[in-house]
Amino acid sequence: MEYQVGDIVRTKKQHPCGSKLWELTRVGVDFKLKCLGCGHIVTLERQKALKAITKVEKENNNNDKAIKK
Numbered sequence: 001m002e003y004q005v006g007d008i009v010r011t012k013k014q015h016p017c018g019s020k021l022w023e024l025t026r027v028g029v030d031f032k033l034k035c036l037g038c039g040h041i042v043t044l045e046r047q048k049a050l051k052a053i054t055k056v057e058k059e060n061n062n063n064d065k066a067i068k069k
């Protein structure tokens with residue numbers, strides 16, 4: 001599965017604030033995820049991020065460069 005900036009994703013573990021939903025703010029060697037519950041931003045290595053993410057809740061369809069799954 002490919003991800004792009006702006007996607008809303010769900011993770012296995014919930015953030016201490018109680019939210020499991022995150023917005024991707026950077027996708028590359030590292031992923032940056034912004035917690036939708038509290039706005040906290042975490043940076044994860046790509047491999048860790050791919051393991052942590054269980055599902056894309058909402059794809060960012062406004063991006064013309066969207067990569068097809």
Ligand SMILES: [Zn+2]
Pocket residue numbers: 015016017018019035036037038039040
């Ligand atoms: Zn949070």
